[in-house]
Structure formats: structure tokens, C-alpha cells
Amino acid sequence: MQAWRSISLWMDQLEESLSPRTALRQDLDVDVCIIGAGYTGLWTAYYLKRQAPHLNIAIVEGKIAGFGASGRNGGWLMGNMLGEDRLLADCTAPQRRAAYDLLHGIPDEVERVLEREGIDCDFRKGGVLYCAARYREQAATLRSYLQKLYKQGLTEREYRWLSPAELATQLRIATPFGAIFNPNVATIQPAKLVRALARTVERMGVKIYENSPARDWRPGEVRTAQGTVKCHWVVPAVEGYSVDLPPLGKYQMPVQSLLVATEPLSDQLWDEIGLSRGQAFSENSRQVTYGQRSADNRLVFGARGGYRFAGQLRENFDLSEREIELRRYLFSELFPQLKNVAISHSWGGNLGMARRFRPHMLCDPQHGVALAGGYGGEGVGASNLGGRTLAALILEQRNELTEQPWVKRPGRVQHLARWEPEPCRWLGYNAIIKSFVHEDQTLANPHSAPWRRRLASAVADFMEGFMH
Ligand SMILES: Cc1cc2nc3c(=O)[nH]c(=O)nc-3n(C[C@H](O)[C@H](O)[C@H](O)COP(=O)(O)OP(=O)(O)OC[C@H]3O[C@@H](n4cnc5c(N)ncnc54)[C@H](O)[C@@H]3O)c2cc1C
Incomplete structure (x- = not known):
């Protein structure tokens, strides 16, 4: 289990055994199949089960719960969402206020769950x-x-x-x-949270299969090496790993x-x-x-x-x-x-990273697909909101969660903004990052002339504009 511990400080600190749960070795027929046991997948399962305990939910995880960003991040649980100011720019003042209240309340909502479920993840607000x-x-x-x-x-x-x-x-x-x-x-201690969430949803009746990578998926079906899951809803929750599950890689870099x-x-x-x-x-x-x-x-x-x-x-x-x-x-x-x-x-x-740096929560009831992601480096809190929102969308609720500008309802995966094809994507990204590094080096040098400093920042601002 040493390999799993070396994932991060956080996984190394866990006292529990990291032996993988059993892999999927049969065909299944369930209500909801979630791909990926990180925060997004687990929060979605949690909020679904709390509101609809009868639902049959299976999670297929390629490695072990917490293998992805959820077991590795910096542990900032933010009451924010990447690019929220741009996402909310066109809202009315009351809508914007309500959206900010929802976002700012994320850490408190997580704290309530931690207390309710007896989860210790070194939460300090x-x-x-x-x-x-x-x-x-x-x-x-x-x-x-x-x-x-x-x-x-x-x-x-x-x-x-x-x-x-x-x-x-x-x-x-x-x-x-x-x-x-x-x-x-x-x-927070991120790995403690993701591993405890996995145990919590299991207690609620969700079945988690580890070492079971989805090889491909389509509406109504997720295929792994040794078993196919038929389902009413597919929830791909693989965020930074989307490139391996077409067509998701076009929309998440x-x-x-x-x-x-x-x-x-x-x-x-x-x-x-x-x-x-x-x-x-x-x-x-x-x-x-x-x-x-x-x-x-x-x-x-x-x-x-x-x-x-x-x-x-x-x-x-x-x-x-x-x-x-x-x-x-x-x-x-x-x-x-x-x-x-x-x-x-x-x-x-x-x-x-979603194109234009805009996180999304999407529900396509016609095909039974719901997904959330593109959180950038700000997904620890946003994934809780994502899980709550996907649960509400799947349960056909209309409430403040489902009426936000980042929710695409009804929306198809294909409606998300696409990243440019290669080599444009690689060239563009690296040119932008080079301008950022150059700006940082210029500004960090106290001897840089004022005009150089202004120029470096102007170039970096200009380049950043392409990202949004
Ligand atoms: C180094 C780092 C630092 C970060 N720091 C912060 C921070 O401090 N604050 C913050 O808000 N955000 C941070 N983030 C972002 C945040 O961690 C993520 O946005 C969040 O964890 C995403 O959760 P997720 O469940 O969507 O994805 P993940 O946690 O990546 O989970 C996806 C899961 O899917 C599994 N998977 C992949 N492919 C398949 C497949 N084919 N079949 C089955 N399973 C599959 C993976 O093994 C993984 O377990 C950081 C990210 C990184 C990488």
C-alpha cells in the first residue's frame, strides 16, 4: 500500500489501511453510476442518498478513493468559485448577492456534514x-x-x-x-476528508468499486474491464483525468x-x-x-x-x-x-481547467448525464456545491442551487466551451505561462526599471485575456 501513501503528505498521514476495495467483476444495473471517487463523485452520492435513500448508486474508481486531486490538494476549502466575478457579471444585484451567499456558505455546509457524520479532517475556518x-x-x-x-x-x-x-x-x-x-x-487535511466521505457513502448503501477504471461510457452505460454498469444516470466525476474519457477531454484541460x-x-x-x-x-x-x-x-x-x-x-x-x-x-x-x-x-x-476558466454543473435529463467540474485549482469547496447541485438536478428539483449561472440545465456535454486543438492549446498555454514567469521575475527584481515593470505586467495582462 506504500504506493498509495506516496501520493501526498496527506495520504501518507492516514492511519487507516489503504487496501483497495474490491474491483467490479460483474455486470450491474443501477440508478446512478458515478465514475471517480473524488470529492465530486462522493459529494454527489452523499446528497443523493440523503434525499433519496432508495436510489441504487455504484461508484467505479480507477485506483482508490482519493487517488486524484482530492487526496493531493493544498487543503484550501474555499467559499468561492473560480472566476465567480465574471460568471456573475450579468446577474441582477439580488441574484448576485444570493449567489455569493451560496458560495460563501460552502465551508459552513461542509462543517455541518462533518459534524453530522462524525468526520475529522482537521477543519479550521x-x-x-x-x-x-x-x-x-x-x-x-x-x-x-x-x-x-x-x-x-x-x-x-x-x-x-x-x-x-x-x-x-x-x-x-x-x-x-x-x-x-x-x-x-x-x-483541511484533504485526504482525511475524501477517505471519510467514501466510508460515509458506503455506510449509506453506496457501492464503491476500486481498481475499476471506466474504459468508456455513453448514456445509460459505463464499461470497465470486467463488468458493465447499466444505469439511468451517468455522472462522470473525473475532473483532471477527463482526457482519458472521450469526449470529456475536449472541455477540460x-x-x-x-x-x-x-x-x-x-x-x-x-x-x-x-x-x-x-x-x-x-x-x-x-x-x-x-x-x-x-x-x-x-x-x-x-x-x-x-x-x-x-x-x-x-x-x-x-x-x-x-x-x-x-x-x-x-x-x-x-x-x-x-x-x-x-x-x-x-x-x-x-x-x-475549463475553457474561459468557467466551472460548470450540467444536467442532460434526456440522456441521463450529469457532471460538474472545471473548478481549476479551486475545487475543494466548489465540488461540495457541485455534488449538492448535481443531486438536486438528478432529483428534478428547482431551487437556488439549480438556478445559478454556472448550471447548464438542460445542457449537453457538447454545449460546453471547447479547448483549442493541438498544437494551439500547448503553444498558447506555454506562451501565456512564459509571460507570467517573465512578469514575476521582472517585478521581483528591485532593479527593474519602471518601464520594464509596466511592460511586463501589460504583456501578462494581455496574455491572460486569452484565457478568459
Ligand atoms: C496539487 C493540487 C492542489 C490543489 N489545491 C487546491 C486547494 O488548495 N483548494 C482547492 O479548492 N482546490 C485545489 N485543487 C483542486 C481540487 O483538489 C480539485 O478541484 C478537486 O479535488 C476535484 O475533485 P474531483 O472529485 O472532481 O476530482 P478528483 O479528485 O481528481 O477525482 C477524480 C477521480 O476519478 C478517478 N478516475 C480517473 N479516471 C477514471 C476512470 N477512467 N475510471 C474511473 N475512475 C477514474 C481518479 O482516480 C480520481 O480518484 C488542487 C488540485 C491539485 C492537483
């Missing part, structure tokens, strides 16, 4: 600090983002500017220029994100750094960084990885020295005292 931490321009970017949110009707209760002195009461970094604080974010974790740090170091309530934090650059102080006092810190030609999945996440050192450099800029600290774990995973 300490909020998140988006820090201007490495160069002055980060403060200007954050402040203009804050103004955009206020124009959308959000208030200081939800997003608040912290001066360097105010930030220091929560997090002490080397060169603070200020931060945005958002209280609607929790940190797999990108990687990579993390490192330190050995547990001393109380003295944490007294210097802060994060005493388990706050999540990032330094707000286009490197997409994210960190948390784990419940056992490690610094866990990640940053964007890459994209491989034709959406090839990365399978080997033994990080190279360069990949580890980039992350060490980024966190040492914030915490110079951690420059030489021992790194005990490094890992990464594949996540699904």
Missing part, C-alpha cells in the same frame, strides 16, 4: 490572507480586485484590506505591503499543480510566523501560490505546475530538484528563516 508580499505591484493588483468586488456588492465583512500592521497580527512576512482577508475559507511540505516546525518558528488559527495564505502573483500551516505544524506550500502536450497526464510526481527549489524560493521570500528548512514531502496532481 480561519479565513484566507491574499498577501502583497514580494513586490509593491501586488498591493495595487489586490486593491483594484477589492474595488471590483465592492462594485459587485460585496462588503468589508467579506473582503477586507489589511494594512501591513494589521496583517502582522495574523501572519508575519518579510516585506508586507498589505493583504486582503476573506473569512469564508477553511483549511489537465494542468498540474505541485506542492512541498516541511517537517513539523517548532513552536518558536510558528510564533514568529503566525497563522495560529489555521489561516490559508498566498502571495498574490501569477505563480498561483497557496499555503497553509497543517494541523501538525508543517508549512505546506504549492504553486502552479505545467501543461503537457495533447493533455498528457503527468503520472510521476517525484518532483525534480528545480521544481522543489522554485517552491522553496517562493516561500523563503516570505519567510527567510525557513530558507534551509528540511522538506519532508513533495508531490503534485492533475486538475481540470
Whole structure:
């Protein structure tokens, strides 16, 4: 079982046995067949079973529950959704307010389930600090983002500017220029959550088959090597792995994100750094960084990885020295005292990025297909909303979950925005990332001339425009 433990720090920390459940070795006839035992699949099963206990639900998982991003992520459980400001731009003010309330309530909803089901996943709702931490321009970017949110009707209760002195009461970094604080974010131990959810839905009567990759699927049928599942509803919940299940790969691009974790740090170091309530934090650059102080006092810190030609999945996440050192450099800029600290774990995973960075929840009742995804790197909380929403859609409910702009109802997979074919996708993605890296290097260099700094940011802004 060592192979499963090496997936991430989080899987390594589990005390339970990781022996796979039995594989599917027969044909089945069920109401709902879910492909993939990550958060999306498991939350969908959970909310379906709670409301309709009679439903016969089977989950086929290619490896083991939590093998995917759900067992590897940075543990930010956000009351947000990627690109929410753009998704809600055309709504009326009351619709937008209701949508934000729904999103901001995600961590509380998860906490209610944890309490109800007796799940311990080191849940701490300490909020998140988006820090201007490495160069002055980060403060200007954050402040203009804050103004955009206020124009959308959000208030200081939800997003608040912290001066360097105010930030220091929560997090002490080397060169603070200020931060945005958002209280609607929790940190968790991700693998504890996904593994406990699997046990919970099993207790409710859902059958999980592991080591049972779906080879192909179509409405009404999912085929694995040793058994075919006939069903009224198929719920493909494979997010970053969509490339292996046509036609889903046209709509979800797999990108990687990579993390490192330190050995547990001393109380003295944490007294210097802060994060005493388990706050999540990032330094707000286009490197997409994210960190948390784990419940056992490690610094866990990640940053964007890459994209491989034709959406090839990365399978080997033994990080190279360069990949580890980039992350060490980024966190040492914030915490110079951690420059030489021992790194005990490094890992990464594949996540699904939808075209225009717009997550979706989709229901096609005519063909019996429901799916949610494209969360980008923000799916820990969004997948809970996804599971709740798919359950409501399958149960033919109409409520605030089903009336959001990210819900396509009725909608077919083919109605989602497609990624460009190769080699455009690879060339485009890498050109954009190069502009981001160039911007970051230019701004991080205090000797860069002002015109160079402005030019680097203008190019990165322009390139980012293609993503949206
Ligand atoms: C390194 C990393 C860090 C991240 N950090 C954060 C974070 O801090 N906060 C945040 O909000 N989001 C984060 N994310 C994103 C978040 O983890 C994901 O959006 C979320 O876990 C997606 O859950 P899922 O169930 O949709 O997909 P997954 O968890 O990837 O589950 C998909 C499952 O499908 C299985 N599968 C694949 N193909 C098949 C097949 N053919 N047949 C059967 N089963 C199959 C896989 O084995 C896997 O178990 C991160 C992602 C990564 C990779």
C-alpha cells in the first residue's frame, strides 16, 4: 500500500489501511453510476442518498478513493468559485448577492456534514490572507480586485484590506505591503476528508468499486474491464483525468499543480510566523501560490505546475530538484528563516481547467448525464456545491442551487466551451505561462526599471485575456 501513501503528505498521514476495495467483476444495473471517487463523485452520492435513500448508486474508481486531486490538494476549502466575478457579471444585484451567499456558505455546509457524520479532517475556518508580499505591484493588483468586488456588492465583512500592521497580527512576512482577508475559507487535511466521505457513502448503501477504471461510457452505460454498469444516470466525476474519457477531454484541460511540505516546525518558528488559527495564505502573483500551516505544524506550500502536450497526464510526481527549489524560493521570500528548512514531502496532481476558466454543473435529463467540474485549482469547496447541485438536478428539483449561472440545465456535454486543438492549446498555454514567469521575475527584481515593470505586467495582462 506504500504506493498509495506516496501520493501526498496527506495520504501518507492516514492511519487507516489503504487496501483497495474490491474491483467490479460483474455486470450491474443501477440508478446512478458515478465514475471517480473524488470529492465530486462522493459529494454527489452523499446528497443523493440523503434525499433519496432508495436510489441504487455504484461508484467505479480507477485506483482508490482519493487517488486524484482530492487526496493531493493544498487543503484550501474555499467559499468561492473560480472566476465567480465574471460568471456573475450579468446577474441582477439580488441574484448576485444570493449567489455569493451560496458560495460563501460552502465551508459552513461542509462543517455541518462533518459534524453530522462524525468526520475529522482537521477543519479550521480561519479565513484566507491574499498577501502583497514580494513586490509593491501586488498591493495595487489586490486593491483594484477589492474595488471590483465592492462594485459587485460585496462588503468589508467579506473582503477586507489589511494594512501591513494589521496583517502582522495574523501572519508575519518579510516585506508586507498589505493583504486582503476573506473569512469564508477553511483549511483541511484533504485526504482525511475524501477517505471519510467514501466510508460515509458506503455506510449509506453506496457501492464503491476500486481498481475499476471506466474504459468508456455513453448514456445509460459505463464499461470497465470486467463488468458493465447499466444505469439511468451517468455522472462522470473525473475532473483532471477527463482526457482519458472521450469526449470529456475536449472541455477540460489537465494542468498540474505541485506542492512541498516541511517537517513539523517548532513552536518558536510558528510564533514568529503566525497563522495560529489555521489561516490559508498566498502571495498574490501569477505563480498561483497557496499555503497553509497543517494541523501538525508543517508549512505546506504549492504553486502552479505545467501543461503537457495533447493533455498528457503527468503520472510521476517525484518532483525534480528545480521544481522543489522554485517552491522553496517562493516561500523563503516570505519567510527567510525557513530558507534551509528540511522538506519532508513533495508531490503534485492533475486538475481540470475549463475553457474561459468557467466551472460548470450540467444536467442532460434526456440522456441521463450529469457532471460538474472545471473548478481549476479551486475545487475543494466548489465540488461540495457541485455534488449538492448535481443531486438536486438528478432529483428534478428547482431551487437556488439549480438556478445559478454556472448550471447548464438542460445542457449537453457538447454545449460546453471547447479547448483549442493541438498544437494551439500547448503553444498558447506555454506562451501565456512564459509571460507570467517573465512578469514575476521582472517585478521581483528591485532593479527593474519602471518601464520594464509596466511592460511586463501589460504583456501578462494581455496574455491572460486569452484565457478568459
Ligand atoms: C496539487 C493540487 C492542489 C490543489 N489545491 C487546491 C486547494 O488548495 N483548494 C482547492 O479548492 N482546490 C485545489 N485543487 C483542486 C481540487 O483538489 C480539485 O478541484 C478537486 O479535488 C476535484 O475533485 P474531483 O472529485 O472532481 O476530482 P478528483 O479528485 O481528481 O477525482 C477524480 C477521480 O476519478 C478517478 N478516475 C480517473 N479516471 C477514471 C476512470 N477512467 N475510471 C474511473 N475512475 C477514474 C481518479 O482516480 C480520481 O480518484 C488542487 C488540485 C491539485 C492537483
